[in-house]
Amino acid sequence: METILLQINNAKAYKLIEDLEALHIVKVLKKSTAPKEKLSARFAGSLNLSDEEYNNFQDSLTQSRNEWERDI
Numbered sequence: 001m002e003t004i005l006l007q008i009n010n011a012k013a014y015k016l017i018e019d020l021e022a023l024h025i026v027k028v029l030k031k032s033t034a035p036k037e038k039l040s041a042r043f044a045g046s047l048n049l050s051d052e053e054y055n056n057f058q059d060s061l062t063q064s065r066n067e068w069e070r071d072i
Contacts, residue, residue: 003029 008014020026049057 008017017028021028
C-alpha cells in the first residue's frame, strides 16, 4: 500500500473520501491539519518596546553590524 497526502478543496470531495473510508477502500490517517502560522505573525507585538527602547535596540544592532563588517 502507498500513503499519499491530499488537499480537499470542497465538502463534496471530503464526503467522497469519508464514503471510501466507510467502504474500507481508504483509511484517513489525519482528519485535518492547521496551516502553519508565519513566525512574524506569531510573535508580532510580543515585545512591546517603548520608542526609546526600540531606538536604542536599533542603534545597538547597527553598531554591531558595522563592527562585523569592519572585522571581515
